[in-house]
Amino acid sequence: MENNKNYTLGSKLQMKKKHPCGGDTWTVTRLGADIKIKCLTCGREVFIPRIELNKKIKKVLEGDK
Numbered sequence: 354m355e356n357n358k359n360y361t362l363g364s365k366l367q368m369k370k371k372h373p374c375g376g377d378t379w380t381v382t383r384l385g386a387d388i389k390i391k392c393l394t395c396g397r398e399v400f401i402p403r404i405e406l407n408k409k410i411k412k413v414l415e416g417d418k
């Protein structure tokens with residue numbers, strides 16, 4: 354199984370689907386049962402359950418430590 358879903362605070366995530374603003378890259382701003390991510394294109398922040406987020410991530414770009 355490909356292990357490319359390791360992210361932490363500050364990780365940049367590329368999503369499968371584009372945000373309505375046109376961006377597809379987000380950064381992790383809070384960890385917990387729900388993860389808070391911020392769109393790097395429009396600055397919008399959203400909470401998303403970890404299990405949902407894992408399904409939406411295309412690739413972890415950086416910050417994978």
Ligand SMILES: [Zn+2]
Binds near residue numbers: 372374375394395397
């Ligand atoms: Zn956006």
